[in-house]
Amino acid sequence: MVRKTPSKTVPERAARVTIIDVAKRAGVHWSTVSRALNPEKRHLISPEMIERVETCVREMGYRANALASGLRTQRSHTIGVIVSHLGDPVHPPIVRAIEDCFAEIGYVTIVGNTDNYPGRQGALIERFIRQGVEGLAIATFARNDPDVDVCVEANIPTVSVFRAAESELIPSVRVDDTRAMEIVVAHLADHGHRRIAHIAGPQNVSTGYHRYRGFRRACRARAGDGVSPSVVFAAEFTVEDGETACAQLLREHPDITAISAANDMLAVGALRHLRANQIRCPSQISLVGMNNMQFMDAIAPALTTIHTPTADLGIQAAKLLIAMINDTPIETNRIVLTPELVVRDSVARIRSVARSDADLAAS
The missing domain is CATH 3.40.50.2300 (Response regulator)
Known part of the structure; x- marks a missing residue:
């Protein structure tokens, strides 16, 4: 073995009730909890579901992320994309495809690099949330990444692209x-x-x-x-x-x-x-x-080599994210594209x- 993969540094978080915890208690997806607690979207679910979620919220003492909720009351028409390094030739076509898709609907794309540095992904996610982006496309998630919970708790539409977070909480677009x-x-x-x-x-x-x-x-x-x-x-x-x-x-x-x-x-x-x-x-x-x-x-x-359809990855990720931002149902939250030998x-x-x-x- 050449050397071990560096372990991801995970910042300690205070134990508190999250939207994911409420969703598990209520037996629903976290997005349903989000709709139930949002006066502008609760009409999309049944009164019985709203009552069930509100009961769990009261019993568990859940408090929504005030910062994220406040920032998302207005449309910023921006989205954030996080990659490991734009110098890696794989990432620019993905970013370009996402940018082009969102430009067609009047959105601006902000790009952040992690440089594979532990902790930088989480810092970028927090910065983008503070800037009020309406969605995130992240190409740097580790498997079972704790930053997925951060995105969910912030109630921000998030898609994992190229690298899959392997989490049931957010959609992913990757190659097989x-x-x-x-x-x-x-x-x-x-x-x-x-x-x-x-x-x-x-x-x-x-x-x-x-x-x-x-x-x-x-x-x-x-x-x-x-x-x-x-x-x-x-x-x-x-x-x-x-x-x-x-x-x-x-x-x-x-x-x-x-x-x-x-x-x-x-x-x-x-x-x-x-x-x-x-x-x-x-x-x-x-x-x-x-x-x-x-x-x-x-x-x-x-x-x-094997051809990875990078532009298609970006297009499919953008389509998923646009649907999530507009609260439109999606057919699948797992898109796997076919590789080809060159x-x-x-x-x-x-x-x-x-x-x-x-x-x-x-x-």
């Missing part, structure tokens, strides 16, 4: 990361690769976790073909971690013939190590990335398999 790795392993196995490694992302975020699980599951499914996985964890989705992980991977597993990287940044780092050590790609080591970032077709060799030059059929095929053709 598990299926993506199944496609990668199948592609490599079909080219004769049996010793396949995976440079994984951090396991506290859905992208790293589900890609890792998808890789392992795909290898188990091809075990009858002799596919055997070797895994190295990288701490973050960075070029530097990809380089470090690849170095350790080849030291510990010199017999591998292919590497599946959990994103293109890690793949580029792995390719950097291969070049520095005169290891030819793809003739000695085949390499596959994930996300199909810009310019992956311009490096040498051009990177075979075949380029970084994967080759291993020589032993190529010779076997030639022998069969000759016979």
Whole structure:
């Protein structure tokens, strides 16, 4: 293992009754509690439901977030988008798509970067709420992130995009990361690769976790073909971690013939190590990335990768958020988009398999 994923620093919060607690007591979704307590929206639910919620509120001593309630009495026509880093080529298309969708209805988009710094996401959420944004699209949620509760308690429409918070409290829009790795392993196995490694992302975020699980599951499914996985964890989705992980991977597993990287940044780092050590790609080591970032077709060799429909992620997230802001029913709160393999030059059929095929053709 390269190094452990840094643990998320969670600020201590005073124990108090939240809107989520009231919803659980009443046996309803938190948005129903929100409507019951909002004079402008309580007509959307039955009088019996209103009475049930108000009873739970009294019994539990719930007090609404006064700051958030006050800020949301007027329409600001702004929304907030939080990403880990706009320098990551995955995020700009998502942000642009969200911005374009909201611009069509007269909204302004404010963007914040966390730089993967613990605590910065929570600070940005609080700042956006204070600024009176009408909704949030967050691409940085960890799995089971406590900041989800902050958004819910503030009664602010929130959508998780790209990375899923894996919470029933808010909708999410993501790509099928598990299926993506199944496609990668199948592609490599079909080219004769049996010793396949995976440079994984951090396991506290859905992208790293589900890609890792998808890789392992795909290898188990091809075990009858002799596919055997070797895994190295990288701490973050960075070029530097990809380089470090690849170095350790080849030291510990010199017999591998292919590497599946959990994103293109890690793949580029792995390719950097291969070049520095005169290891030819793809003739000695085949390499596959994930996300199909810009310019992956311009490096040498051009990177075979999985296309992540980033613009569609942003569009679908914007549609969900607009519906939530307008209190319009949504058909589903879990949107999962389909990944596609982009075949380029970084994967080759291993020589032993190529010779076997030639022998069969000759016979």
